[in-house]
Amino acid sequence: MTDTLLLEELVLPQTPDAEDAADFLAVVALNNAVCRNDAGTDDLAQTPAEMLAGLRDTDDEVQRIFVVREEGAVVGCVIVSHATAEPTSTQFDLMVLPENWGRGIEDALLARAEEETHALGRAVMQTWTLHPGATAGATISPATGWGVVADTPLARLLAHDGFVLEQVERNSAFDLAGPMDDVRQALDDSIAAAGPDYRLVDWTIPTPPDLAEGYAWALSRMSTDVPAGALEIDEETWDAARVERREARLTEGGQTMSVAAVLHVPTGRLAAFNELVIGADRSEVTHQFCTLVLREHRGHRLGMLVKCANLLRWREIAPDSPRVSTFNAEENRPMLDINERIGFAPVSYAGAWQKKLG
CATH class of the missing domain: 3.40.630.30 (Gcn5-related N-acetyltransferase (GNAT))
Known part of the structure; x- marks a missing residue:
C-alpha cells in the first residue's frame, strides 16, 4: 500500500444512526456494492441494522473489522470471525471494489486476516467468494468436481496465496x-x-x-x-x-x-x-x-x-x-x-x- 492508505481496526457504533457510525455505514455500503458487483444481484444486500446486529460479539462468535482508509474514506475492509466453542478455523470476508483493486489494499487486508488467525492459534482460514450466474470467460473448478465459478481477481489472489477452492454453492x-x-x-x-x-x-x-x-x-x-x-x-x-x-x-x-x-x-x-x-x-x-x-x-x-x-x-x-x-x-x-x-x-x-x- 502507499503512504496515503491507512489500515486500522473499526470500532462498532452502538446504533446505526450514532454520531460515530459514519465508518460503519461506509462498510455496509461497501459490502453491498461488492455483493452487487461480484454476484450481479442486489439480493445479498444487508441493511445497517442487520449488519450491525450480525457483527456484534456474542458468547458464540467474535468478529474483528479492519478497514483501509484513504484521505478518511473507507476503500477496503476485511471482517475476521471465529466461533468461540469451535477451535479450528477463522472465516473472513474481504471487500475491495474494482476501482481500488491492484493498489495493495487487498493484499494488506488478506495478510491482516492471516495475522489474526495466527494470533488466535487457529490452523485454518476459510472465505467465500461471489460470482455471477453466467460467465463467458475462464472458470475454476472446485476440489469436489461439482460446479464452476468465474475466475475473478479475488479468486486469483486467494489461489496465489495458497487457498484451495473446496466447494461451489449455487444461489437460487x-x-x-x-x-x-x-x-x-x-x-x-x-x-x-x-x-x-x-x-x-x-x-x-x-x-x-x-x-x-x-x-x-x-x-x-x-x-x-x-x-x-x-x-x-x-x-x-x-x-x-x-x-x-x-x-x-x-x-x-x-x-x-x-x-x-x-x-x-x-x-x-x-x-x-x-x-x-x-x-x-x-x-x-x-x-x-x-x-x-x-x-x-x-x-x-x-x-x-x-x-x-x-x-x-x-x-x-x-x-x-x-x-x-x-x-x-x-x-x-x-x-x-x-x-x-x-x-x-x-x-x-x-x-x-x-x-x-x-
Whole structure:
C-alpha cells in the first residue's frame, strides 16, 4: 500500500444512526456494492441494522473489522470471525471494489486476516467468494468436481496465496408472486409419503421453550450432516441458550424468522427443519437460512415437506416479499432436486476457499 492508505481496526457504533457510525455505514455500503458487483444481484444486500446486529460479539462468535482508509474514506475492509466453542478455523470476508483493486489494499487486508488467525492459534482460514450466474470467460473448478465459478481477481489472489477452492454453492431464487399450486401438491404428497411417524410443526421466532432444546440439537447437525467437501468444519455444540442468543441477534437487526420443522413422533425429536428470514421491510427479498434433514431420517421426503410448508406459511407472514434467495452446495443434489422441482432457479454462485496454515 502507499503512504496515503491507512489500515486500522473499526470500532462498532452502538446504533446505526450514532454520531460515530459514519465508518460503519461506509462498510455496509461497501459490502453491498461488492455483493452487487461480484454476484450481479442486489439480493445479498444487508441493511445497517442487520449488519450491525450480525457483527456484534456474542458468547458464540467474535468478529474483528479492519478497514483501509484513504484521505478518511473507507476503500477496503476485511471482517475476521471465529466461533468461540469451535477451535479450528477463522472465516473472513474481504471487500475491495474494482476501482481500488491492484493498489495493495487487498493484499494488506488478506495478510491482516492471516495475522489474526495466527494470533488466535487457529490452523485454518476459510472465505467465500461471489460470482455471477453466467460467465463467458475462464472458470475454476472446485476440489469436489461439482460446479464452476468465474475466475475473478479475488479468486486469483486467494489461489496465489495458497487457498484451495473446496466447494461451489449455487444461489437460487424462488418467485413468491407466482402460483403455489405445485408447492401445495408437493406438500400434500410429502405428508402422505412421510406417514404418521412424522408431524409438521411451525413457529415464528422466538422458538417456543418446549421446542428449543430439540431445535438446538437439529441446528448442531448442520455442522455434521451438510455436504462440505474438504472444508474443515468443527462439530458444533448447541443448547436452548445458544438458540436464544441467535434469535436475539436476528430480532435486534429487525428480522423475522419462520421455522417449519418435522417432529419424529416415536422419539419426540426434530427430524428436519427449514428457516425463512426477512428484514424490517417485508417487501424486500426473503432469505432461506438453514435447511436440514437429519441423516437418520432421510428417505421420507422431509426436505420437500419442510420447504413447501414454510413457503406456504410465508405467504401469510410476508405477502409482499418478491422472492426467496438460498444457497446450496452443488454436490447436494437431493436438496437441489427439491428446489428445482418446486421452481427455484439459479441466480449466482459462491466459492468456498480454504487455506491450512503451517
